[in-house]
Amino acid sequence: LAKTTQPISMDSYEGQEVNITCSHNNIATNDYITWYQQFPSQGPRFIIQGYKTKVTNEVASLFIPADRKSSTLSLPRVSLSDTAVYYCLLSGGYNKLIFGAGTRLAVHP
Amino acid sequence: EPEVTQTPSHQVTQMGQEVILRCVPISNHLYFYWYRQILGQKVEFLVSFYNNEISEKSEIFDDQFSVERPDGSNFTLKIRSTKLEDSAMYFCASRGGLAGYNEQFFGPGTRLTVL
Numbered sequence: 001l002a003k004t005t006q007p008i009s010m011d012s013y014e015g016q017e018v019n020i021t022c023s024h025n026n027i028a029t030n031d032y033i034t035w036y037q038q039f040p041s042q043g044p045r046f047i048i049q050g051y052k053t054k055v056t057n058e059v060a061s062l063f064i065p066a067d068r069k070s071s072t073l074s075l076p077r078v079s080l081s082d083t084a085v086y087y088c089l090l091s092g093g094y095n096k097l098i099f100g101a102g103t104r105l106a107v108h109p
Numbered sequence: 110e111p112e113v114t115q116t117p118s119h120q121v122t123q124m125g126q127e128v129i130l131r132c133v134p135i136s137n138h139l140y141f142y143w144y145r146q147i148l149g150q151k152v153e154f155l156v157s158f159y160n161n162e163i164s165e166k167s168e169i170f171d172d173q174f175s176v177e178r179p180d181g182s183n184f185t186l187k188i189r190s191t192k193l194e195d196s197a198m199y200f201c202a203s204r205g206g207l208a209g210y211n212e213q214f215f216g217p218g219t220r221l222t223v224l
Contacts, residue, residue, distance in 0.1 A: 034212065043113075043200045043215030044152060087152075096142065096165060097202075097213060099152040 004088045009104040018075040020103050022088030025069050030092035033064060033071045038085045038102070047086075048073070075105075083107045111135045113216035115201050121222045122191055130186045130219045132201030140204040141184045142213060143176065145169070145197040152200065158184065191223045 006022040024033070032051050036044040048055055048062045050071070055062045061074040075082060085102040114133045122128050134141050143155040156166040158176055175187045184203075188195055198220050202213040 038152075041198070041218070041220070043202070043218050045215065046212040049212060096154040096157055096167075097144075097152075098154065099144075101151055 004090060004100055006086075006088050006100065006103045008101065009106070011106050011108065012078055013108050014079055015077050018078050018082075018105060018107075020073045020075075020086055020088075020105070021070060022073070023070045024088070024090055027068050027090055028092060031090040032092065033062065033068075034089045034091055034097075035060070035062065035073045036087045036089065036097075036099075038087065044087065044099070078105075078107045080107050080109065111214075113201055113203055113214050115199075115216040115219050117219060118217065119220045119222070121224065124193055124223055125190050128188050128191055128221065130188075130199050130201075130221070132184045132186075132203075132216055133182055134184055134201065134203030135205075135214055136182070138203035138205050138214075140164075140213075141176075141178070142202040142204070143186045144200045144202065144215075146200065146218075147194075147197045155186070155199075188221075191221075193223050196221055196223045 004022050004024045012018045032049050034049040035047045037047050038044045048060050050062045050064050052064050063072045083106055085104050087099050087102040089097050116131045141158040144152050146152045154167050156170045156176055157164045173189045177185050198218040200218045201216040204213045205211045
């Protein structure tokens with residue numbers, strides 16, 4: 001499976017927009033880009049997924065350029081409760097998910 | 110909203126003992142998974158299960174591990190003879206079988222502590 005690279009950690013303040021970029025240079029044609037969130041001692045929770053261009057839901061937006069070699073998760077107006085680890089994953093069809101170390105986001109008051 | 114449930118939330122066992130971790134996937138889902146996360150480390154895939162058989166397993170999933178879907182609702186992970194290094198959070202996940210991509214839903218996890 002293609003590997004993803006994302007920052008180890010990020011800091012932000014309440015009310016700010018947070019953008020977490022993930023690179024996946026060797027993404028396969030059938031790979032979808034998926035982001036999960038994990039709080040301490042909890043299971044990962046699906047946030048958003050996309051294949052190309054832009055996807056938006058009630059929680060986040062996902063921006064994917066035409067070459068699909070990177071993606072950016074955008075969290076609008078973060079709050080303290082958004083402090084978590086965010087994982088960028090690639091997955092095609094019904095395959096297993098391969099988690100990396102993720103990005104540890106700390107939101108400060 | 111439907112959710113994956115897991116029991117127990119915390120299991121403490123002695124090294125060498127057998128443990129069974131239980132999961133109830135979302136009812137209309139067809140694909141089932143076990144993952145584990147050692148404290149402070151990343152989430153690791155163990156096994157995937159579809160149509161009553163293992164579809165893929167990782168190197169971690171050796172002969173000490175087995176999975177079963179005994180009654181059409183529960184999905185269990187058995188560790189035959191636990192080792193200290195089996196201590197971890199174990200997450201069950203399930204996924205629907207609709208055409209196209211659909212996400213995996215994770216349970217809250219079982220914390221396994223092997224003494």
